[in-house]
Amino acid sequence: MNDDRILEMRKFVAPEFVFGKDSSLLAGQYAKNLCVRKALVVSGPIIKRSGWTDRVTDSLAEAGVDAVLFTELSPNPRDSEVMAGAALYGQEGCDSIVAVGGGSPMDCAKAIGVVSTNKRHVLDFEGVDNVPRPCPPLICIPTTAGTASEVSQFSIILDSKRKVKIAIVSKAMIPDAALIDPVLTTTMDASLTAYTGLDALTHAIEAYVSNASSPVTDLHALQAVRLVSEYLVRAIREPDDLVVRGQMLLASLHAGLAFSNAILGAVHAMAHSLGGLLDLPHGQCNALLLDQVMDYNFDYAPERFTDIGRAMGADISPKASRERQKALVLGAIRGLKSEAGVSETLSDLGVKPADIPELTAKAMDDPCMITNPRQPSKEEIARVYEDAC
C-alpha cells in the first residue's frame, strides 16, 4: 500500500453487534433498552416455519414488548410489500422494528423503517444518502451467513413497475443492534448455504478490490476470504456443526463490515440488474457472475486479486507472470464454486441473449458500479453477461 493512501480521509461505520451462540435471545433485552413498546417483527414465511421467528417474539414477550408480525414479503422484496409493511407499522402504532431472516426481511425492514419515519414512498429514497431521517430503532437478527445486511447501510428493493432493483444506501438505515447467532443458520439447506456463503465471498472480494477500500476494511475483507475458503464446503457437508456455522457467520460479518464501508463493484451491479429483471435469487446471481467479473477486472488490481488468491490458499509466486497469477486466482475461485456444487450458468437460470442489452443498461446505472476498480463500457458489461451465460 502506498504511504500517501493512508492519509486519505476514511470512515468506518458499524452498528453495535453481539456475535455468538444464543445472542438472538437478547432481542427482548435490547428492545427494552431501546425503550421499545411495540415492535414490528419482519420475517419470512420459511423462517417463521423454522421456529426462529417465534424464538425472537418469545424473547420480546418476556421483556414485556408487544410484537406485530409481518411476513408477507418475496425473496426479492418489492416496493408494494414495503409500503404494506409501513402501513401495518402505522396502523398498529409500532415504534420499532425487529428483523429476523436473511437479506430479504432485513432489507425490507430497513425500508419499512425509513418509509415510516419520513412518511414518503420507498422509491423516493433511491440512491446514495437520500434519506433525511433515520429509521426507528432497528434490531437485525440474521438467519443466513452471507447477506450481512445486519451491519450494512444497504437496502435493495425491487421496483416492481420498472423491474429494477433499486439500492437505498444510507447511514439512516444502519441497524441499532445486530444479534448474530450461529444457531439460527443451522436450518439452511445445502444450496442456500452455498449461495449465501459465495455471497459473503463476493462481498469480501468486491470490498477488497474496490477503489474505496481502506486499511481497516482490507483486514475484514481478507479475513472473510480466508474463513469462507476454509469453512464453506464443511458447512455444506456438516450442516449441524455449530462451530463451522459460526465460522461462516463470522466470515459473513467480516465481509459485511468490509463492504458496508468500502462498497462493492460490478458483480453486485450486474446481480442487482439480473434480480430485478428476472427475479432471480441474489446469492446465486453473485455466485455465477463472480469469476467472470474477476476475470474482467483482474488487470486493474492485480496485486489485490493475488492477495485474494493467496488468502484462499493458492500458492502464487511473486515471480509468476500476471497471466499465471490470474489463472491461479480464478482457479481458486472456480475450484471453490465447484466444490460447493455451483456449476450452473446464467442460461440455466433462463437468461436469454435478448435480455442482455436491458440487463447491461440497468447494471451501468447501479451505484455499486462506481467503486468497481475498472470503469466499464456498456459493451464490456454485455460481454461479461454473455460469458456467464
Place this chain on the structure above:
Amino acid sequence: MPAEDKDLLAQRRKLIGLGERSISKSYYPELQQRLDELERFRSLMDQGNDAIFLVDTATGRITDATGAAETMLGVRPQKLIHRLFTDIVHPETASRIERLYSNPLAHKTMETLLMLKGGGIHPPVPVEMTIRIVSGGVFNKAVVVARDISERKKAEAALKDYQETLEQRVQERTRELTLSNERLQAEVKDRLAAEALYKEASERADAANKAKTEFLSMVSHELRTPLTSILGFAKIIEKRLNENVVPAVGPENAKALSSLGIVSENVAIIVSESRRLSALINDVLDIAKLEAGKVEMRLEPLSLAQVAGQALAAVAPLFKDGGPVLSKDLPADLPPVLADRDRLIQVLVNLLSNAAKFTAKGAVTCRARRDRNMVRVSVEDTGRGMAEQGLKLIFKKFVQLGDPMTSKPHGTGLGLAICRHIVEAHGGRIWAESELGKGSRFHFTLPVAPG
C-alpha cells in the same frame, strides 16, 4: 477533470460516507428538536392563567403540574408530583373525580375549589376544572386544566348584591301599586255586579228555550196518539173496502163501483198523508230531544265499513234497476271510529236517501278517508245539485230545496238538521258542496277511536 468524473467523485464520496448527510445514524437531532418543542410548549403553559395537571389514573397521583399551579396553590410544582390529585381539590368533589378515572371516554367540566389538604398558605381558589382521560402510551392519563374563576365569582357576587337592591326597589314600587290596585278592584266589583245581571238574563233565556223544546216534545207526543188511530183505521177501511165491499158490488151497479173507486183512492191518500205526518212528528220529536240534549250517544269503536254496509243495505230498494247506481269506496285500512251505531246509520241512511231522491240517473257513492285523527265520510251524487245560497240553508229546520210549483215536498225537511245535531254531538262537522247540474257532495267527520 471532466464534469462526468467530478459527478462520479461526488457520488463516490457520498457512497463511502463522506457526503454531507453521512454522519452516523443518530436520533439525537430529532430528540433535540422534540425537546425544544416541549420546552416552548411548557413555557407557553407556564405563562397561562390555567393550572395544568397530569394524573396517572391507575394511582390517582399527579405526574406533572405546570402553568399557574404554583400561583394558585402556593407550592412549587415539584412538591405536587406523586401527591394524590384529590388532595388538592375540595373534598366534596374528590369522589366525583375519582369516578372519572375509570372511564376512558370521560371529559367533564366542573366547578370546585383548589386547596391543599391539611391547609396551605393560600386561601382556596375557585376554579372551573376540565378533566379529560387520555388513553394510550405508557399509562392512562387524566389531563386536568383548572381555570381560576375568582374574578367571575366576584362578579357573580356583585350581581347578586345588585339583584337584592333591585328587589328592594321592586317591593317599594309594589306597595304603591297595591294601593292603586285596590281602587281598581272596587271598580271591577261594580262591573261584576253588572255581569251577574246579564248572566241571569241569559239563564232565563236558556230556560225559555228549554221550555219551548219541552213543549214541542210534549205536543208532538200528544199529536202522535190520535194520528195512530187515524192511520190504523184508515188502513182497516182500505183493507175491508178492497177485500169485502168491492167484490160484493156487481158489474150491473156501475155508479156504485165508480164511487167506490174514488173512496178507495181517498182512503189511500189518508194513509199516505198519515204516514208522512207520523214521520214528521217522529222527526220533530227527535230534533226536539237532540236540541234539549236529551239524547245520550252510546259511543263505541265502530268499523265504518260494517256500519256503512248496514246503511247501504237499508237504502238498497231506492236503487232499483233504471235508477242511480250505488257504490262504495271504503279503504280496508280505515281505523275504527268512535260513534253511536244507530245514530250513525241514521245519518248515512238520511244522506243516501237524499242522494237517491235527487239523482234520477247516475251514481251515488259512499266514500270514507282518514284525515289526521278524524275520518271523513262523504256521500256523493251526480244528481241535479243545488245553488250556492241553498247550501247555507239546508242544515236548518224545515228547509227543503226544490221548486215548490213543480215538485211536491218529500220528507219532513228535518233530516239534515237532525244529521247536523247527531254529527256535532259526536264532535264532528257536517257540510255540503254542490254545483247546479253536476251533483252534490255531503261530508261529515267522526273522531277516530283512540288506541
